[in-house]
Amino acid sequence: MERIRRLLQRKTLYEPLEGGSESPDGEPIPHSKQQPFSWLDYSVFLLLGVAMLWAWNMFLAAGPYFQRRFESDDRLLRNFQSAELSVSTVGNLGSMILLTKLQARASYPKRIVASLVLNIVVFTLLAVSTRLFLGVTASVYFAFLMLVVFSASLATGLCQNGVFAFVSGFGREEYTQGIMTGQGVAGVLPCIAQIVSVLSVPEKKSEQGAPLESSTSAFAYFLTASVVSTVTLAAFAFLLSRHSPRQRIKRSLDSEDSENDPERFVRKSVPLVRLLKKLFWLAGAVFLTFAVTMMFPVFTQQIQSVRDPHSAPRLFQPASFIPFAFLLWNIGDLIGRVSPAIPGLTLTSKPRLLFILSISRVIFIPMYLLCNLRGKGATISSDVFYLLVVQLLFGLSNGYIGSNCMMGFVEWVDEDEREAAGGFMSLCLVAGLTVGSFLSFFAAGSS
Known part of the structure; x- marks a missing residue:
C-alpha cells in the first residue's frame, strides 16, 4: 500500500496549474486538478494552431501576386521574398524576447485576442490593397508590404507566446499536440488551394517569365486569412466562457485566501537561466529542428521535376510542381505532428534522444543537392526520391520532433513554472526559425 501511495503522490506532480492564466478582465482562471480531456477544448486549440501559421502561409501562397506587383522593379522582384522572410523572423523573435521577459503580470488570453485582432486588420488591409491603389509604384507597395509583414510577425509572436503559455495551464499534453496539429493543417490547406488555382486557369507569365496570379485570387487568399482569424477569435471567446463558471466557484470557495494571497494576481517571474537548465535538451532540440527546417523553402523553390x-x-x-512539393512536405509535417498523440510513439520522456534526432536532420540538406536544382540535372534522377524520400520525410521529422518537444516540457518543470516554460519554449522555436532564415541565404548561394 505504501508503494501505491507513493506512485499516486508522484503522479500529482503533473496536475494542471491552479490560477495559471488570466481572463480578459485580468482575473486568474483556475483549472480543476481532475480536469478531464475535452474534444471541444482540443478543437479550439487546434483552431488556434491553424490561425497561428495561416497568415504566414497566405504570404507564401500569394507569392505570384507579389511578383506581378514588383515586375516593374527587377531588384524588388528578386529580393522581396527574402525581405519578407527576414522582416518576419526578426519581428517575431524580437516580440517573443520582449513577451517572455514580461511574465509577472502577463494576461495570456489578452495576448491571444490581440494577435487575432491584429491579423484581422492586417489581412483586411491586404485584401483591400488588391482592389484599390493599384497604380502606386513598386517601391511604395514594397514599403506597405514590409509594414504588414512586420505587423503580422508581431501578431504571430503574441499568438505563439500566449497560446503555448495558456495551454500549459490546462496540464494536458493532448491540447499542445492539438496546437501543433493545427499548425500542420495551416501548411497543407493553402498549398492545396494554390495548386487548384494554378491547374484551373490558363497559365500566364510576365515578361520576366514569372507566373502571375490575378488580383481576385490574392483577394481571396487574404480575405480567407481574415475569416480564419475571426472564427478563431469567436472560438477562443467560447473557450474562455466554458471555464468561467469554474472560475466563479473557485473564487467563492477561496475568497478569504485570495484577499491575502498576492500570488493569485501577480505571477512569479521565472528566470530564463533556470528554465534553460531544466529544459536544455528540449529547448536545444526545438531550436535545432526549426533552424534546419528553414533550409527547405530555399531548395523547394529551386528544384524542378x-x-x-x-x-x-x-x-x-x-508552376504546379513547386507547390506540390510544398504540399508533400506539409503533409509529412502534419503526420509528424499528429503521431505523438499515439502513446507508443511519444518521446517526451527522452529529451536527449530528441536532441540527437534534431541534429541528425542535417543529413537532409545534402540530399536536396542530389535533386534537380535549377533544372541543371539530378544525381538521383527520380521525382519519387525527391518528393517522398526527401520532402515527405523531412517534413515528418520536423513535425514529430517539434511536437514532442512542445508537448513534453511540462514534465520537466514545476507547476508554477509551466506558463513561463511555455513562453520560453516558443521563444526557442522562433529563435531557431530566425537563425535558420539567415543561414538559408548561404544555402541559396551555395546551390
Whole structure:
C-alpha cells in the first residue's frame, strides 16, 4: 500500500496549474486538478494552431501576386521574398524576447485576442490593397508590404507566446499536440488551394517569365486569412466562457485566501537561466529542428521535376510542381505532428534522444543537392526520391520532433513554472526559425 501511495503522490506532480492564466478582465482562471480531456477544448486549440501559421502561409501562397506587383522593379522582384522572410523572423523573435521577459503580470488570453485582432486588420488591409491603389509604384507597395509583414510577425509572436503559455495551464499534453496539429493543417490547406488555382486557369507569365496570379485570387487568399482569424477569435471567446463558471466557484470557495494571497494576481517571474537548465535538451532540440527546417523553402523553390518540361503533365511543370512539393512536405509535417498523440510513439520522456534526432536532420540538406536544382540535372534522377524520400520525410521529422518537444516540457518543470516554460519554449522555436532564415541565404548561394 505504501508503494501505491507513493506512485499516486508522484503522479500529482503533473496536475494542471491552479490560477495559471488570466481572463480578459485580468482575473486568474483556475483549472480543476481532475480536469478531464475535452474534444471541444482540443478543437479550439487546434483552431488556434491553424490561425497561428495561416497568415504566414497566405504570404507564401500569394507569392505570384507579389511578383506581378514588383515586375516593374527587377531588384524588388528578386529580393522581396527574402525581405519578407527576414522582416518576419526578426519581428517575431524580437516580440517573443520582449513577451517572455514580461511574465509577472502577463494576461495570456489578452495576448491571444490581440494577435487575432491584429491579423484581422492586417489581412483586411491586404485584401483591400488588391482592389484599390493599384497604380502606386513598386517601391511604395514594397514599403506597405514590409509594414504588414512586420505587423503580422508581431501578431504571430503574441499568438505563439500566449497560446503555448495558456495551454500549459490546462496540464494536458493532448491540447499542445492539438496546437501543433493545427499548425500542420495551416501548411497543407493553402498549398492545396494554390495548386487548384494554378491547374484551373490558363497559365500566364510576365515578361520576366514569372507566373502571375490575378488580383481576385490574392483577394481571396487574404480575405480567407481574415475569416480564419475571426472564427478563431469567436472560438477562443467560447473557450474562455466554458471555464468561467469554474472560475466563479473557485473564487467563492477561496475568497478569504485570495484577499491575502498576492500570488493569485501577480505571477512569479521565472528566470530564463533556470528554465534553460531544466529544459536544455528540449529547448536545444526545438531550436535545432526549426533552424534546419528553414533550409527547405530555399531548395523547394529551386528544384524542378526531372521530366521534360515540354512534354510533362502540367502538375510536373514548375508552376504546379513547386507547390506540390510544398504540399508533400506539409503533409509529412502534419503526420509528424499528429503521431505523438499515439502513446507508443511519444518521446517526451527522452529529451536527449530528441536532441540527437534534431541534429541528425542535417543529413537532409545534402540530399536536396542530389535533386534537380535549377533544372541543371539530378544525381538521383527520380521525382519519387525527391518528393517522398526527401520532402515527405523531412517534413515528418520536423513535425514529430517539434511536437514532442512542445508537448513534453511540462514534465520537466514545476507547476508554477509551466506558463513561463511555455513562453520560453516558443521563444526557442522562433529563435531557431530566425537563425535558420539567415543561414538559408548561404544555402541559396551555395546551390
